[in-house]
Amino acid sequence: MFVERKIKDFINIDPLQTGGRLTEDARRMLVEWGDGYSVCDFCQGNLHEIKKPPIASFVEDLSEFLNCDVVRVTSGAREGKFIVMHSLARKDGVVVVDSNAHYTTYISAERAGLRVVEVQNSGYPEYRVVEEGYENAIDEGERIGEVVLAVLTYPDGNYGNLPDVKSVVEICKDRGVPVLLNCAYSIGRMKIDFEKLGVDFVVGSGHKSMASAGPVGILGMSEEFSRLVLRRSDRFKDKEVELLGCSVRGVPIMTLMASFDHVRERVKMWSREVEKARWFLKEFESLGFELLGERPHKHDLLHFKTDKLYEISRKVRRGGYFLYNELKKRRIHGIKPGRTKSIKLSTYLVSKEDLRIVIEAFEDILKKFDL
Amino acid sequence: MFVERKIKDFINIDPLQTGGRLTEDARRMLVEWGDGYSVCDFCQGNLHEIKKPPIASFVEDLSEFLNCDVVRVTSGAREGKFIVMHSLARKDGVVVVDSNAHYTTYISAERAGLRVVEVQNSGYPEYRVVEEGYENAIDEGERIGEVVLAVLTYPDGNYGNLPDVKSVVEICKDRGVPVLLNCAYSIGRMKIDFEKLGVDFVVGSGHKSMASAGPVGILGMSEEFSRLVLRRSDRFKDKEVELLGCSVRGVPIMTLMASFDHVRERVKMWSREVEKARWFLKEFESLGFELLGERPHKHDLLHFKTDKLYEISRKVRRGGYFLYNELKKRRIHGIKPGRTKSIKLSTYLVSKEDLRIVIEAFEDILKKFDL
Incomplete structure (x- = not known):
């Protein structure tokens, strides 16, 4: 028996997984x-x-x-x-x-x-x-x-x-x-x-x-x-x-x-990772989300309060799963299915280009649902 | 860093390993x-x-x-x-x-x-x-x-x-x-x-x-x-x-x-494995080794008292390690290095052809050291 891992080519921002990808x-x-x-x-x-x-x-x-x-x-x-x-x-x-x-x-x-x-x-x-x-x-x-x-x-x-x-x-x-x-x-x-x-x-x-x-x-x-x-x-x-x-x-x-x-x-490059996380969180906050966790932030694990996503979830047929589906369409993995009140993600070893795609995806989703 | 597993193409009769080889x-x-x-x-x-x-x-x-x-x-x-x-x-x-x-x-x-x-x-x-x-x-x-x-x-x-x-x-x-x-x-x-x-x-x-x-x-x-x-x-x-x-x-x-x-x-083929183990132990005993464990034997794990190998080990420069070296030359893996008084092995999923090579190897080793 063989089972394919379907999300393996997705952009992966799962906090559990960004540091565990194999060399x-x-x-x-x-x-x-x-x-x-x-x-x-x-x-x-x-x-x-x-x-x-x-x-x-x-x-x-x-x-x-x-x-x-x-x-x-x-x-x-x-x-x-x-x-x-x-x-x-x-x-x-x-x-x-x-x-x-x-x-x-x-x-x-x-x-x-x-x-x-x-x-x-x-x-x-x-x-x-x-x-x-x-x-x-x-x-x-x-x-x-x-x-x-x-x-x-x-x-x-x-x-x-x-x-x-x-x-x-x-x-x-x-x-x-x-x-x-x-x-x-x-x-x-x-x-x-x-x-x-x-x-x-x-x-x-x-x-x-x-x-x-x-x-x-x-x-x-x-x-x-x-x-x-x-x-x-x-x-x-x-x-x-x-x-x-x-x-x-x-x-x-x-x-x-x-x-x-x-x-x-890679541990020697840690300060670059922190810098990238800070850049991401600034961009992400500009979409109307709010960081939960200490400031200035010193780690790639990020938790955001996402009221706007929660509001959408209350209006759409699939409820909280709409977000997971929208991200899946855009080949982004790592936000827990069903979650919208707050979301957790990690920017660790994710390229700035891919992170920009993630930011644009959220921007696009907010627009699509007219918020 | 990559480490090669050098014995991977050897005939493997290690009791710990014969049942764990991957499909x-x-x-x-x-x-x-x-x-x-x-x-x-x-x-x-x-x-x-x-x-x-x-x-x-x-x-x-x-x-x-x-x-x-x-x-x-x-x-x-x-x-x-x-x-x-x-x-x-x-x-x-x-x-x-x-x-x-x-x-x-x-x-x-x-x-x-x-x-x-x-x-x-x-x-x-x-x-x-x-x-x-x-x-x-x-x-x-x-x-x-x-x-x-x-x-x-x-x-x-x-x-x-x-x-x-x-x-x-x-x-x-x-x-x-x-x-x-x-x-x-x-x-x-x-x-x-x-x-x-x-x-x-x-x-x-x-x-x-x-x-x-x-x-x-x-x-x-x-x-x-x-x-x-x-x-x-x-x-x-x-x-x-x-x-x-x-x-x-x-x-x-x-x-x-x-x-x-x-x-x-494979569990359905178990009786064939027992039959093969019994055939092997009969052949191996004919070399002058003695089974330790129950008779009739009902499993592929075999333990032999091997006095002749122990006698050789007492005469040769490398002591008990001679057996490991001789087997290594013959591309056979699984007998614990240093052991000669008694040895343990498994015939599980090892082909009869390969087991014959194992038997001949031991025969050959006994001859080489003139016992």
């Missing part, structure tokens, strides 16, 4: 290493120590890239968060999270049996993480249990806000709470320096931001915490319990490896 | 859906409900194939075992397992905080699971805690032994203990009928036995247990906690789907 090397690697368990051809017992293909040296390169003691490849950012939370979990354990956190942060905590205390954001229109809020949240957490971890989302996937990591780290360090930075939308796009930021854990996503097939991610940590999180099995002395022995024992890790040279280069 | 459709699917999160193009919130590509109907097909109420796609058999154990875990919980179990059965239990009681096997030379042993093991488990699950490996990856499932299920049902059947080496090779076997959970492996890229597997369960194992999040009502929302949100699930028509057909 040509990655596409070749998929085919070369596609067979089940082929990465295990010469395994001596641990995925991250395999020399042929060169997974061991790649994992070292990742540590260097993040400036971080220890790295493991996981099935994704969420799996990395669960591994950390499950390792730190205890009875009455609490995790403090920013309220812009991805839903999988909450679910990882729930799966690990941890309660969640939220740090509220600043609300409409910027929805900024209020960094000082971690202080009160830790207080609240300690009233109901023991705070085992703080999570900060950098940036969140809803507004593309980049909070001030250092001030959160400072508060948490003072209180003896380790910090996990969720970089699903930053590692692979922008430079993340683990040491410099002073965090204890970092998670990244291969399929979201590192030009990889999914599911694959990375988990970086300090030497100190690696002794707990990467504890070995009592019975199988070389196997790491939280990884169930091995994690991504297959082809997604090979695409992560194949694209890594490209990823290392 | 042509799966190889095309890899490229078509390679981009990160492409399977999420039209997701409405749950991986197993996605209609484009047709994951929802594929997951239904899997239920039908296994004759099982509910199926989810996981990152592999080990992840399936952990999901079940983590759901059933409680303080002082115990899992009863056959001593032929894969190491990840023990590690899943360890990760879930469960103690393990083993059912001993019959020892050399057949290493059969002693089905009645589950009775005593449950007794022992109840002395130290509460037995929450019994695991039976069907077949194990060490000897390829296929125990009598029904007699284990009978014992466990009598004692009120649910049974998980580990079918990493059977689902996709031979017919597995969940209802007929009477088990409560079944796990399978895409990369081991379903012609898929790794990592991917399946977890089947009864309606009754699905309410516990697939419990939804308190906060995100449509998300399954144990799957962290979604599991294989990427390309391995597309290869599983692509190869499924082929897999459904």
